Structure formats: structure tokens, C-alpha cells
Amino acid sequence: MTSDLAIDVRGLRKSFGDQTVLDGVDLAVRAGSITALLGPNGAGKTTIVGLLSTLLKIDAGTARVAGHDVVAQPEAVRAAIGVTGQTSAVDDLLTGLENLRLMASLHHLGRRPGRERADALLAQFGLTDAARKPVSTWSGGMRRKLDLAMTLVGNPAVVFLDEPTTGLDPRSRRTLWDEVRALAAAGTTILLTTQYLEEADRLADRVAVLDGGRIAAGGPPAELKSAHDAGSLDDVFLRLTEPSAELPAETAPKEMA
Amino acid sequence: MTTVTIASAPPVAGARPLADTLAMLRRNLLRAVRYPGLTSFTIAIPVILLLLFVFVFGGAFGAGVAPGVTPGADGRAAYLDYITPAILLFAVVGAAQSVAISASMDATSGIMARFKTMAISPGSVLGGPVLGTVVQALIAVVVVLGLAMALGYRPDAGLAGWLALAGLVALVAFAFSWLCVAMGLSAKSVETASNTPMILTALPFLGSGFVPVETMPAGVRWFAEYQPLTPIIETTRALLTGAALDVSTTLLTLGWCAVITGLGYAWARSLYRRERR
Numbered sequence: 168m169t170s171d172l173a174i175d176v177r178g179l180r181k182s183f184g185d186q187t188v189l190d191g192v193d194l195a196v197r198a199g200s201i202t203a204l205l206g207p208n209g210a211g212k213t214t215i216v217g218l219l220s221t222l223l224k225i226d227a228g229t230a231r232v233a234g235h236d237v238v239a240q241p242e243a244v245r246a247a248i249g250v251t252g253q254t255s256a257v258d259d260l261l262t263g264l265e266n267l268r269l270m271a272s273l274h275h276l277g278r279r280p281g282r283e284r285a286d287a288l289l290a291q292f293g294l295t296d297a298a299r300k301p302v303s304t305w306s307g308g309m310r311r312k313l314d315l316a317m318t319l320v321g322n323p324a325v326v327f328l329d330e331p332t333t334g335l336d337p338r339s340r341r342t343l344w345d346e347v348r349a350l351a352a353a354g355t356t357i358l359l360t361t362q363y364l365e366e367a368d369r370l371a372d373r374v375a376v377l378d379g380g381r382i383a384a385g386g387p388p389a390e391l392k393s394a395h396d397a398g399s400l401d402d403v404f405l406r407l408t409e410p411s412a413e414l415p416a417e418t419a420p421k422e423m424a
Numbered sequence: 425m426t427t428v429t430i431a432s433a434p435p436v437a438g439a440r441p442l443a444d445t446l447a448m449l450r451r452n453l454l455r456a457v458r459y460p461g462l463t464s465f466t467i468a469i470p471v472i473l474l475l476l477f478v479f480v481f482g483g484a485f486g487a488g489v490a491p492g493v494t495p496g497a498d499g500r501a502a503y504l505d506y507i508t509p510a511i512l513l514f515a516v517v518g519a520a521q522s523v524a525i526s527a528s529m530d531a532t533s534g535i536m537a538r539f540k541t542m543a544i545s546p547g548s549v550l551g552g553p554v555l556g557t558v559v560q561a562l563i564a565v566v567v568v569l570g571l572a573m574a575l576g577y578r579p580d581a582g583l584a585g586w587l588a589l590a591g592l593v594a595l596v597a598f599a600f601s602w603l604c605v606a607m608g609l610s611a612k613s614v615e616t617a618s619n620t621p622m623i624l625t626a627l628p629f630l631g632s633g634f635v636p637v638e639t640m641p642a643g644v645r646w647f648a649e650y651q652p653l654t655p656i657i658e659t660t661r662a663l664l665t666g667a668a669l670d671v672s673t674t675l676l677t678l679g680w681c682a683v684i685t686g687l688g689y690a691w692a693r694s695l696y697r698r699e700r701r
Binding site: 220221222223224242245246248249250252253254255256257258259260261265269272273274275301317318321 | 443444454458459533534535539542543544
């Protein structure tokens with residue numbers, strides 16, 4: 168049963184000071200699937216991504232990513248993952264091509280294969296024409312695509328996407344969805360967080376709703392909807408998370424930057 | 425429990441610190457070329473200082489640092505001789521300060537988080553910018569020294585002296601860059617990161633660089649005699665004039681460089697590993 172789990176999280180706990188953000192999260196993600204993590208602002212979605220990508224330290228519980236223990240083998244985890252965070256992780260002063268080639272160098276791809284990989288990703292994301300311009304002159308959608316392309320340079324087995332389409336126009340969002348689907352079809356495991364329930368509904372094989380520091384519900388979107396007798400994931404979301412969603416912003420736990 | 429099949433992620437190719445550091449150095453130099461404002465600023469300040477101190481203050485100050493020199497043109501020439509080593513170190517410390525800003529920019533944007541989630545040598549993420557800053561400091565020193573010579577400064581160093589000077593500049597730049605990287609990482613914002621290292625700007629003035637320490641009041645004099653830049657400036661002065669190096673001053677210079685590098689590196693390293701919310 169555990170053999171095809173790309174992400175296996177049990178009893179995950181994390182506090183910042185006296186503020187408990189995660190209070191025993193269990194999460195299982197099968198290899199090659201897309202799982203969407205939903206939850207109100209401040210529910211701890213970004214914290215989960217931070218913990219699984221070795222950016223944050225786990226307080227309690229276990230987490231295995233791509234078969235490696237996050238605490239005991241962080242280097243092995245890093246070698247197997249790609250992360251696209253909420254904050255733009257591209258170098259504005261470099262061109263798109265230089266950004267990708269930097270990633271290729273850091274993955275030790277070698278000069279020629281590195282250049283080929285960079286060119287292929289530029290073409291794949293439709294960024295070839297702008298490739299030699301500084302990223303600071305690019306649009307938000309293009310930067311987001313480059314961000315994802317940089318994450319993919321090393322062919323990661325597991326990809327974390329933290330709100331990948333926030334701030335994108337509908338067309339860019341759809342392009343990104345297509346890329347994510349293609350990745351999963353090629354065997355990459357994807358864990359994404361999103362505010363857009365439509366995104367989760369359309370893209371994810373499974374959805375996990377995070378609330379009060381735990382996974383309040385999980386399953387395929389269709390199952391969740393019928394289990395909660397809801398017409399849309401919106402209704403499921405509101406039913407499961409209503410109490411804390413009503414909290415004023417000041418008292419809600421702060422989302423990790 | 426069955427065997428974990430998808431665990432067959434590629435084995436972690438052992439850390440490649442040298443390759444990673446070179447990739448990061450390349451990035452840093454590219455950034456310096458793309459955003460020349462910061463680099464030219466760090467060169468412009470010592471250039472302005474040199475012109476100001478020679479042409480405005482030099483005529484009077486020169487007579488104070490070189491007994492027997494008459495104020496005016498002779499004073500300016502004497503003062504140029506006296507302050508050039510300090511201005512060079514001012515340029516080195518100024519270049520080091522710019523790395524605080526770039527470290528802070530990386531930390532506050534998402535790119536440092538990206539590097540942290542990659543299987544790359546941690547030292548390279550900070551070491552690349554540090555080496556890039558050493559290169560920029562060497563360039564700044566060449567520009568400022570060129571200007572000083574155009575104004576009439578005549579160093580009397582042999583080949584060995586010039587090589588030793590280049591090595592000293594690189595060493596001092598390396599040391600202060602590590603300190604400034606740490607200052608940049610400890611800052612909550614890029615604005616703070618550009619302000620904190622400003623205290624280092626005061627060091628060349630509170631030493632033997634601009635006036636002899638014997639002329640200072642007791643407390644300031646005590647600080648000036650023992651602060652790191654005083655032996656560093658005196659060693660630079662000796663190398664430029666081709667004078668014999670004083671053993672204890674040279675050892676103090678090397679010792680201070682080692683201590684500042686060690687402290688800066690350890691501080692930067694612990695800040696890099698710190699959780700950042």
C-alpha cells in the first residue's frame with residue numbers, strides 16, 4: 168500500500184511560537200497524481216509545503232517525500248523535489264534564458280544538455296520570444312510560467328506548487344493547468360495549494376481540505392461533493408471551514424510568507 | 425511493508441561546492457552588469473571623497489600630517505600621499521556593503537527559498553555573491569588608485585608589493601563581504617540591509633587613515649589604535665610605498681581578516697539555516 172505513495176505524512180505538527188498551525192496532519196499522495204490542498208487563509212497550506220520541501224523544521228510527526236524521510240534525509244528530498252512558492256523565485260535582473268541556465272548549472276546538467284533543457288522548457292511554456300529579455304520586463308503570467316519552468320529543470324519526481332495561478336488571467340491559468348496535467352501524465356507527483364475551488368475541481372485527482380490544523384476531509388472532488396450533498400466544492404469548502412473562515416483577519420493564524 | 429519503488433529518485437550526486445559556487449558567482453557578476461547603479465555608486469563615493477579631501481581639505485590638512493610642508497599645493501600633494509591607502513580601503517569596505525543589499529534582496533524575494541529547496545551546496549548560495557564582491561572591490565581599487573595617480577600620487581611598490589596588495593585587498597574584501605552578507609540576511613527589509621553596514625563606513629575615519637591617531641583625544645585614539653582597519657591601512661600604506669612590512673602590524677592585519685571572515689561566515693551560515701516565515 169505504501170509502495171506508490173510519493174508523499175506520506177503522518178501526525179504532522181508545527182507551531183510558530185505559541186501559535187499551533189498544524190495539529191496532526193495526515194496526508195497520502197500517490198505517485199503520478201495531482202492533489203489539491205484547500206483551506207481558508209492561514210490554515211497552514213503554505214506551512215505544509217514549507218515542511219515537506221525542507222524549508223521549515225518539523226515539530227512532530229513523520230513525513231516522507233519520494234521515499235525519503237524529510238528530517239533524516241533532507242538532501243535526498245531536495246534532489247527529488249521542485250518547489251514553486253507564492254513569492255516569485257526568479258531573478259529579475261537576468262533574462263529568462265539565464266535564469267533557466269542557472270538552474271541547469273545548479274543541477275549539474277552539463278553545458279550542452281543544460282542549454283538544450285533550457286531551450287526546450289522555453290519552447291514548452293511559449294517563452295522563447297522573450298527569452299533574451301530581462302525578466303523584470305515580463306508580465307506576471309510569463310514570470311509565473313518561468314517560475315514553474317525553473318522548478319522543472321531538474322526533472323523532479325515530486326512538485327509542490329503553492330498557489331500557482333494566483334493573480335493570473337483565465338488564459339494563463341488554463342495554460343498552466345495544461346502543463347500541470349501533462350506533468351502528472353508523465354508520472355510527476357503534484358501537490359498544489361489553491362484558493363480557487365474551480366481549479367481544484369478541474370485539476371486534482373484528490374482534494375484535501377485543511378482546517379483547524381488538520382485535514383477536515385479528503386477524497387476525489389466528486390466524492391467530496393456527494394458526501395457533503397453539495398453542488399460544488401465551494402459548498403463543501405464553506406460547510407467544512409465555516410467557523411474559522413468567519414474569524415476576523417487579525418485572529419486568524421498568519422500564513423507563512 | 426513493501427519496498428518503496430518510487431523512492432528510486434536519482435541518488436544524491438555528492439555536493440559540488442565548487443561548481444555551485446561558480447554558477448552563483450556568474451549570477452552575481454551578471455547582476456552587477458545588469459544593474460550597474462549599485463556598483464558605480466560604490467565606486468563613485470570613494471572617488472568623490474578623494475577629490476573632496478585632496479582639493480578642499482588637502483591644502484590645510486597636508487601641513488598637519490607631514491611636518492614641514494607648507495599649506496597649499498604642497499599640502500595637497502602631501503595629503504594625497506597620506507590618505508590614498510585609506511581611500512582605497514574605504515572603496516573595499518564600500519564594495520562589501522553592496523553585498524548586504526543583494527543578500528537581502530535574495531532573502532526577501534523567493535529566490536533564496538528556491539535555492540534552499542535544491543540539492544546544492546549551502547555555502548555556494550552566499551559564497552558566490554561574496555566572491556563577486558571581491559571582484560568588484562578589486563575593480564573599485566584599480567579605479568580609485570588610477571585617479572589618485574592621475575592626481576599625482578606616486579606609489580613605489582615592486583611587483584611583489586603589487587601582488588601582495590592585490591592579495592590584501594581580496595582578503596579584506598572577502599572578510600567584510602561575509603560580515604555584510606550576514607548583516608543583509610539579518611535585516612528584515614532591503615532598506616535596513618542597506619543601512620546597517622553604514623557603520624562600517626565610519627571605520628576608515630576612526631583610524632590612522634585620514635589623520636595620525638596621536639592627534640586624537642584619548643578615548644577615540646584608543647579605539648583608532650585597536651580597530652581592525654588601522655593595521656590594515658598601515659599595511660596597505662607600507663605595500664604602496666615599498667617600505668618594509670612591520671611584522672606585528674602584518675600579523676594583526678591577517679589576524680583581523682581571519683577573525684572577521686570567521687565571525688561573518690558563522691553568522692551568515694546560521695542566519696541562512698534559520699527558519700524564515
